[in-house]
Amino acid sequence: xxxxxxxxxxYVDRHSRSSRRCERKSILTNIDSLxxxxxxxxLLQLPAEDIHKGARLVCSKWYNMVRTRSFRYxxxxxxxxxLLVHQSERGDRFFVAMREGxxxxxxxxxxxxxSVSAGSGCSGLILEVDVGKKSKRVCAVNPATGRRLAxxxxxxxxxxxxxxxxxxxxxAASVEYKAVCTYYDNYVQRRGILILTVGVDKxxxxxxxxxxxxxxxxxxxxxxLTTE
Amino acid sequence: xxxxxGTPTTLTLKSNDxxxxxxxxxxxxxxxxxxxxxxxxxxxxxxxxxxxxxxTLASVITYMNGISAIPADEEKKKSYRxxxxxxxxxxxxxxxxxxxxxxxxxxxxxxVSAKIAQVMEKKSVGWVxxxxxxxxxxxxEEEAAVKEEHKWTFEGVETDxxx
Numbered sequence: 001x002x003x004x005x006x007x008x009x010x011y012v013d014r015h016s017r018s019s020r021r022c023e024r025k026s027i028l029t030n031i032d033s034l035x036x037x038x039x040x041x042x043l044l045q046l047p048a049e050d051i052h053k054g055a056r057l058v059c060s061k062w063y064n065m066v067r068t069r070s071f072r073y074x075x076x077x078x079x080x081x082x083l084l085v086h087q088s089e090r091g092d093r094f095f096v097a098m099r100e101g102x103x104x105x106x107x108x109x110x111x112x113x114x115s116v117s118a119g120s121g122c123s124g125l126i127l128e129v130d131v132g133k134k135s136k137r138v139c140a141v142n143p144a145t146g147r148r149l150a151x152x153x154x155x156x157x158x159x160x161x162x163x164x165x166x167x168x169x170x171x172a173a174s175v176e177y178k179a180v181c182t183y184y185d186n187y188v189q190r191r192g193i194l195i196l197t198v199g200v201d202k203x204x205x206x207x208x209x210x211x212x213x214x215x216x217x218x219x220x221x222x223x224x225l226t227t228e
Numbered sequence: 229x230x231x232x233x234g235t236p237t238t239l240t241l242k243s244n245d246x247x248x249x250x251x252x253x254x255x256x257x258x259x260x261x262x263x264x265x266x267x268x269x270x271x272x273x274x275x276x277x278x279x280x281x282x283x284t285l286a287s288v289i290t291y292m293n294g295i296s297a298i299p300a301d302e303e304k305k306k307s308y309r310x311x312x313x314x315x316x317x318x319x320x321x322x323x324x325x326x327x328x329x330x331x332x333x334x335x336x337x338x339x340v341s342a343k344i345a346q347v348m349e350k351k352s353v354g355w356v357x358x359x360x361x362x363x364x365x366x367x368x369e370e371e372a373a374v375k376e377e378h379k380w381t382f383e384g385v386e387t388d389x390x391x
Binding site: 031032034035037038041042043044045046047050054055056057058059060061062063 | 326329338349350
């Protein structure tokens with residue numbers, strides 16, 4: 001008669017926790033006594049901002065939980081999909097979210113640092129390109145949490161600096177972000193590609209485009225650079 | 229399905245404090261745990277649910293009946309869930325999340341988790357610790373280091389007298 005009872009995701013023995021529950025009657029609840037994977041489900045429902053400003057700082061257990069790959073992966077998949085619209089002249093940024101058939105537009109409060117010449121975003125991460133006098137600095141930014149990560153600098157050879165484009169893509173399989181830069185090489189008179197795994201690679205890797213068809217190569221000239 | 233006797237239309241569930249509940253099979257199989265038992269043909273008599281108390285089970289059954297009466301309209305189901313959870317206190321929600329997990333009811337699980345998370349939104353760290361009875365296990369140095377990671381992101385959190 002009791003077959004199948006233990007098929008649920010986790011078997012929780014509430015009796016073993018009952019004594020602890022009684023001691024805590026005066027406290028609103030006993031979230032701390034919930035099993036870890038239920039706490040995981042609850043924290044997953046928090047907006048990124050609250051995880052960063054609140055949950056992370058509550059205790060080391062929560063901190064370690066929200067830093068795991070599986071948490072970040074699940075959280076991205078629950079997030080609202082939308083477009084980040086950047087009006088370059090005025091510097092205004094809007095987030096256009098598509099939720100349950102409705103379109104919601106919200107102004108983005110995150111202020112980019114420096115002069116952003118080109119940007120690209122994917123799965124919550126934005127590439128911020130600061131055009132300095134001598135070099136370009138690229139940062140990967142998570143606007144929800146405010147975290148910034150400076151990407152390794154470029155080594156210029158024969159680039160035409162005004163013709164480079166940047167893109168960022170999320171690789172679900174490995175839970176990694178890849179940043180891509182295409183540039184125009186004056187010496188060989190064609191475009192080249194540099195790629196970098198965000199937070200992993202220490203320098204940009206050159207990708208050979210020799211084998212690409214002329215049509216495919218032409219796509220590299222398009223700005224903004226889109227990634228799949 | 230119980231082949232010889234035909235599919236039973238009503239199931240009897242027993243809570244861990246020995247309360248008995250009758251529930252339509254069509255509503256009860258929202259729980260994957262119960263559905264598996266029905267499919268395995270072992271739901272003919274009383275189904276003991278050792279990890280759910282009577283009060284919580286009564287609530288869950290109300291939910292099962294309510295949500296299964298709504299035709300496939302996600303918007304209406306969502307508004308039913310919101311209404312259903314709106315008057316639940318925290319203790320009840322914590323019991324329900326445990327029950328939903330045990331019964332393997334993902335829709336209730338997600339809704340209750342979201343409701344609990346909602347309480348934490350825009351609250352200060354001190355408020356969350358106090359409300360949920362969480363012990364701060366950071367040493368002052370560790371806490372300072374975690375805060376220091378991204379210090380300026382503290383703007384805009386509701387302030388209170390404790391932290």
